[in-house]
Amino acid sequence: MKFKKQLAGLQAYKPGRTMEEVKKQFGLNQVIKLASNENPLGSSPKVREYLATQSIDFALYPDGYAQTIRDAVAEHLNVKPTQLIFGNGSDEVILLIARALLSPEVNTIAADITFSQYAHNAKIEGADFIAVALNEDGTHDLETMLQKVTDQTAVVWICNPNNPTGSLTPSSAIYSFLQQAPKDVLVVVDEAYFEYVDAEDYINPIQWLEEFPNLLILRTFSKAYGLAAFRIGYGIGSEQVIAQLEPTREPFNNTTLSQDVAQVALQDQQFIAHTVEQNKQEKQRYVAFCEKHGLRYFPTQTNFILIDIEQDSDETFQYLMSKGYIVRSGNALGLPGTLRITIGTPEQNKGLLQELEQLVLKQKV
Numbered sequence: 109m110k111f112k113k114q115l116a117g118l119q120a121y122k123p124g125r126t127m128e129e130v131k132k133q134f135g136l137n138q139v140i141k142l143a144s145n146e147n148p149l150g151s152s153p154k155v156r157e158y159l160a161t162q163s164i165d166f167a168l169y170p171d172g173y174a175q176t177i178r179d180a181v182a183e184h185l186n187v188k189p190t191q192l193i194f195g196n197g198s199d200e201v202i203l204l205i206a207r208a209l210l211s212p213e214v215n216t217i218a219a220d221i222t223f224s225q226y227a228h229n230a231k232i233e234g235a236d237f238i239a240v241a242l243n244e245d246g247t248h249d250l251e252t253m254l255q256k257v258t259d260q261t262a263v264v265w266i267c268n269p270n271n272p273t274g275s276l277t278p279s280s281a282i283y284s285f286l287q288q289a290p291k292d293v294l295v296v297v298d299e300a301y302f303e304y305v306d307a308e309d310y311i312n313p314i315q316w317l318e319e320f321p322n323l324l325i326l327r328t329f330s331k332a333y334g335l336a337a338f339r340i341g342y343g344i345g346s347e348q349v350i351a352q353l354e355p356t357r358e359p360f361n362n363t364t365l366s367q368d369v370a371q372v373a374l375q376d377q378q379f380i381a382h383t384v385e386q387n388k389q390e391k392q393r394y395v396a397f398c399e400k401h402g403l404r405y406f407p408t409q410t411n412f413i414l415i416d417i418e419q420d421s422d423e424t425f426q427y428l429m430s431k432g433y434i435v436r437s438g439n440a441l442g443l444p445g446t447l448r449i450t451i452g453t454p455e456q457n458k459g460l461l462q463e464l465e466q467l468v469l470k471q472k473v
């Protein structure tokens with residue numbers, strides 16, 4: 109058949125091992141998943157209350173324009189409802205951007221190493237994907253990325269903070285990049301971990317949208333809001349850019365339930381504050397562990413941390429899994445010798461670090 113030639117050799121996304129699989133393989137009663145940067149506290153208790161009491165008409169299509177959640181997010185962010193596009197997770201917004209702008213005639217630029225979906229979608233559209241090495245500290249090298257921009261460049265992706273390093277590229281560098289980048293290049297700033305950022309020099313890029321209509325910001329309900337199962341994320345941009353992206357969106361891409369639940373969760377900012385506070389405390393536990401054992405780590409502004417464990421990533425990953433902890437092996441991320449660990453609850457982190465300490469001490473002997 110006449111499949112796109114760029115699909116040859118392209119693999120479907122490989123999700124991590126499920127908790128059930130790991131339980132069965134190692135005969136464990138309990139498995140803790142710290143691999144996908146989900147919220148260890150779950151989501152706002154108001155979501156559960158809502159789900160227990162609400163009944164929706166299953167036979168009806170959802171609101172295709174997601175009006176209620178759109179208005180709620182617009183008010184929360186102080187932007188116009190027409191400056192938002194909702195996706196089935198921000199993953200889908202990435203797909204829509206690729207569908208709307210990428211083709212074999214253009215190129216697109218991102219960091220090497222960053223969130224895998226930018227490259228994946230670029231390949232499907234047949235666009236030339238240009239990867240620019242990260243700085244030593246895991247931030248984006250925006251000067252080199254700017255040098256790579258050509259007349260054929262359609263989209264530049266800036267993942268901030270970057271997954272998997274957790275590093276925050278300074279706002280001043282992004283602002284300067286926007287000033288110098290051609291106005292016909294879409295600059296996407298993926299802020300999936302926005303809620304966790306506490307750097308003093310961080311500037312919320314929403315305030316730059318008027319000055320740079322070619323800027324698009326991505327946010328999600330999957331991480332700090334703890335609603336990954338509901339698949340809801342969104343883009344924030346100028347009205348012109350949103351209007352150009354909208355026709356690529358499926359008519360009913362967010363379910364009724366996901367729209368409702370996101371709106372309930374958005375109202376509970378206390379839960380987000382609690383999440384962020386606990387994460388901040390627990391991040392210190394990992395930092396202290398690394399300092400104690402002289403392990404290199406990336407300073408993180410997220411709910412995960414990338415640690416150079418100075419050992420084979422897959423072996424360490426397997427060992428931790430046999431003890432009931434699923435993390436992300438650096439080999440899967442293109443960073444051999446490292447582990448990416450989602451920061452869990454105090455109990456989870458203590459347990460995991462105890463196991464990791466055994467390994468680190470063994471290595472030192």
Ligand SMILES: *Cc1c(COP(=O)(O)O)cnc(C)c1O
Pocket residue numbers: 196197198199200223267271298300327328329330331336339340341
């Ligand atoms: C998790 C993640 C996403 C995807 O989030 P969804 O809204 O669940 O699709 C996008 N970008 C980055 C950097 C992420 O880490």
